[in-house]
Amino acid sequence: MRTKIVAGNWKMNLDVEASKKLAMDISTDIQNLETNNTRIIIAPTFTNLYPVINLVGMDTRIEIAAQNMHQAKSGAYTGEIAADMIQSIGVNTVILGHSERRTYFNETDKALAEKVNTALQNRMDVIFCFGEVLEDRQQNNHFSIVEIQLKKALFHLKPQDWKHIILAYEPVWAIGTGETATPEQAQEMHAFIRNLLSAKFGENVAQEVSILYGGSVKPANAKEIFSKPDVDGGLIGGAALHSQDFTALIQAIQ
Numbered sequence: 679m680r681t682k683i684v685a686g687n688w689k690m691n692l693d694v695e696a697s698k699k700l701a702m703d704i705s706t707d708i709q710n711l712e713t714n715n716t717r718i719i720i721a722p723t724f725t726n727l728y729p730v731i732n733l734v735g736m737d738t739r740i741e742i743a744a745q746n747m748h749q750a751k752s753g754a755y756t757g758e759i760a761a762d763m764i765q766s767i768g769v770n771t772v773i774l775g776h777s778e779r780r781t782y783f784n785e786t787d788k789a790l791a792e793k794v795n796t797a798l799q800n801r802m803d804v805i806f807c808f809g810e811v812l813e814d815r816q817q818n819n820h821f822s823i824v825e826i827q828l829k830k831a832l833f834h835l836k837p838q839d840w841k842h843i844i845l846a847y848e849p850v851w852a853i854g855t856g857e858t859a860t861p862e863q864a865q866e867m868h869a870f871i872r873n874l875l876s877a878k879f880g881e882n883v884a885q886e887v888s889i890l891y892g893g894s895v896k897p898a899n900a901k902e903i904f905s906k907p908d909v910d911g912g913l914i915g916g917a918a919l920h921s922q923d924f925t926a927l928i929q930a931i932q
């Protein structure tokens with residue numbers, strides 16, 4: 679059975695005290711929830727990873743992820759963070775390829791393929807994000823755009839690597855806009871992605887990979903989106919910054 683996942687991407691929000699409070703609130707709020715077969719992941723900013731892990735590290739239901747990392751092992755890359763550094767504080771999951779990284783920091787498919795390789799060499803789990811912009815969808819290019827993004831960054835992998843990959847389909851037009859893909863649009867794309875994986879890596883891989891939907895997921899729309907057969911959870915931005923909303927999303931996937 680595929681793992682269900684609710685992952686919160688805190689982006690560039692919250693200082694250290696606010697991050698600790700939110701992590702603690704989530705830990706408390708999920709105490710009485712049935713969270714079997716659900717991975718709960720939160721991704722604070724780099725400076726807040728260590729304080730948060732120190733605080734809720736004992737809560738085995740909550741995993742901590744980084745929002746990015748550099749592909750090189752170490753070196754003259756001012757302002758960047760390497761996989762070893764992230765792992766040295768106990769973080770073993772990283773979000774890669776978020777559309778904000780692609781758009782504002784010019785992350786290319788090639789760089790992302792390298793980052794994925796580095797993460798896998800370090801035995802980290804990757805939440806790999808991709809998705810089309812509005813124009814692509816309006817011109818009916820969304821399937822081919824998604825296919826290209828996946829092929830360029832992930833199709834060199836071996837079938838066994840996919841144990842460490844979580845996919846996050848995030849149509850860019852739905853991120854932080856309040857506009858969500860309809861459950862049908864999400865399901866259609868997720869099924870398309872699973873077919874691509876099946877053709878390239880075999881049906882076993884395709885059936886085992888968790889595919890998350892991201893883009894304005896909120897308590898009000900989550901249940902319907904999560905109920906679709908190929909939607910295995912969500913990557914959540916805005917609603918992940920409020921413990922009650924985030925907890926409601928975890929409830930919605932049960």
Ligand code: PGA
Pocket residue numbers: 687848852853854855856892893894895913914915916917
């Ligand atoms: P949003 O962000 O939920 O605020 O739309 C999702 C994301 O960027 O992962």
